[in-house]
Amino acid sequence: MMRGFKAIFLAMVLPMGSAIAEEDVAPIGDAERGAELYKQCSGCHMVGPDARNRTGPPLNGIFDRKAGAIEGFFYSKGLKRAAADGLIWDLEHLDAYIENPKALVSGTRMSFRGVKEAQDRRDVLAYLRLFSDNPQNIPEAAPTAQAVEVALSPEVLAIVGDAEYGEYLSSECKTCHQRDGSDQGIPSITLWPEEDFVIAMHAYRKKIRPHPVMQMMAGRLSDEEIAALAAYFAKLE
Amino acid sequence: MKLNRRAFVGTGMAAASTLAAPNVHAASHGKPKVVVVGGGAGGATAARYVAKDSAGEIDVTLIEPSRSYYTCFFSNLYIGGFRDLASIEHSYGTLASEYGINVVHDWAVGVDRDAKTVSLAGGGAVPYDRLILSPGIDFVDGAVPGWDVTAQNAMPHAYKGGSQTELLKAQIAAMPEGGTYVMVAPPNPYRCPPGPYERISMVAHVLKATNPTAKIIIADPKEKFSKQALFEEGWQKHYGGMIERIGPDFGGGNVSVDPAAMTVDIDGEVVQADVVNVIPAQKAGLICDAAGLTEGNWAPVSGHTMQSRMDENIHILGDATNQGDMPKSGYSANSQAKVAAMAVRGALTGSRVFPAKFSNTCWSLIDTEDGVKVGATYEATDEKIAKVDGFVSQTGEDAALRKATYEESIGWYEGITSDMFG
């Protein structure tokens, strides 16, 4: 049944008489396998005809929806902030989110350890997109459909940061982020687990996390500098 | 002329330093001494970072005449009724009590660069191993014919914080129904590029509620201004028909004023006004010139360390400098202060020195919960501080994003003021 749907979908998006062979259009993933994998999500998120708010919001029409947009759902401050920053649930951001929710949205209430395998994520997303009203919007084969990995190589995660350098670099953070951990208007950066911090900064650098100031700040930090900052912040605790 | 001035200051100092001889000696013996002139965005930050990061290894003296620092940032929000005055007032108490900084409330009136001392208006001289100057701006004499500082009560600039801002707000409140507010905007470069236009937004916000038939005129010598598309969109949306900007093509750069008559002559057309906010052309705070550290109106510095190009024992920060691409803002001054503090500690205590990194973001409020921002990152090259990357808010953004941007600015204000004053 799933495969049937996919075939119909491909027929719709492909221009009539197109020379593109079917295998040139990479589907997101295997929706049938995704339906199985979705069981780890279904405890909190409903999807399908009668889906409504549970622990998490329903996922019908999730593709290309603005983050934080389900009426009546009580979103975390972090998610509301990301939404205001312009987070849209396109393929790339959904992929980043289910890989590691906290790396994309600090303070999210979605306490889920993430789906580490890229193929698994693609399959779950292929399943979810069956429930999006307007699947034509999803650039199935466009370059943007190539998921950007938030996953960092073990070498990058293993860099031992120079905490003294990190202290100097951190002075730049403190122009806006308050030392006492207040988070009015601007999120707090104290008491942040080192690895989450590193992943979040890389996600800004790759412009996966939305927010122009942070993308710009992180954009010019090297792997070593991100590690240095993390080492310094870790030392504070 | 500069040399004479310096020689003069130097002679004055010679006498003073005889009196203060023990102090002068202390500079070359005991702990290294850093003197900071100006307790604003640049100076307070620099003093705090040198004191904090040297953990007692360096003696820090901060010379600042005022006991309270009223930030210019958010002073427009005070004018617009979004902040009260107390919320933008800061004292130097924590810098003294928690960071051990010797806060001297006095004016620095001269620098003897050979003897390495700063003379004070109240008499005496303070010796330094490294001097950090962050005196902000002063106004160029004769920039707006008819205006000088003796006219600042009739026609306030409100471009230095505190009483001037209060005065301008009171004058706006006292405007007659349907009255006229004129701003004489400054030429580049000046402190806070979006500042005059945020001010116009806040004045319009107040008048729309209290005096909706009032008019606002801006006489502007500049073709373009910071965040122009965003401001113009916002003015159209919130204050349609209230604000008229006369650019240089229509004589906005050819302005004189008569403070006694409360008139502004814009390219031959005389406007009778109720409030005239004159923001004249600007230059480095006078102490820079007195110390012989300026070239033209500003003090040239190296971006690697913020050292004066004319004296390696002196670092200059913030609005007073000619450094390259950074706008003159509180955020910039704060960012430069951290680079200077690191360089000063490196020179005096041998602590590690890292490559300079700079950034800036300026938020502006157009109307209630309608905030916008512009920002950039910078790096030091041999000839200047050069822009690396930047962004600016877009026209047509939705209300949720504008509100979040405004809320972010409140967070930034709390962050930077605690970074300055502890």
Ligand SMILES: Cc1cc2nc3c(=O)[nH]c(=O)nc-3n(C[C@H](O)[C@H](O)[C@H](O)COP(=O)(O)OP(=O)(O)OC[C@H]3O[C@@H](n4cnc5c(N)ncnc54)[C@H](O)[C@@H]3O)c2cc1C
């Ligand atoms: C209306 C307005 C709005 C603004 N909004 C923003 C904003 O939103 N964001 C932003 O980043 N910036 C903003 N700014 C700009 C910001 O205020 C300045 O860029 C910043 O204060 C510059 O810091 P500074 O250290 O160079 O000078 P200042 O902060 O002005 O500090 C200079 C200090 O030196 C002291 N001083 C001067 N001469 C002497 C002397 N001879 N001896 C001893 N002390 C002396 C003065 O008393 C003063 O306290 C705004 C400015 C204005 C006018």
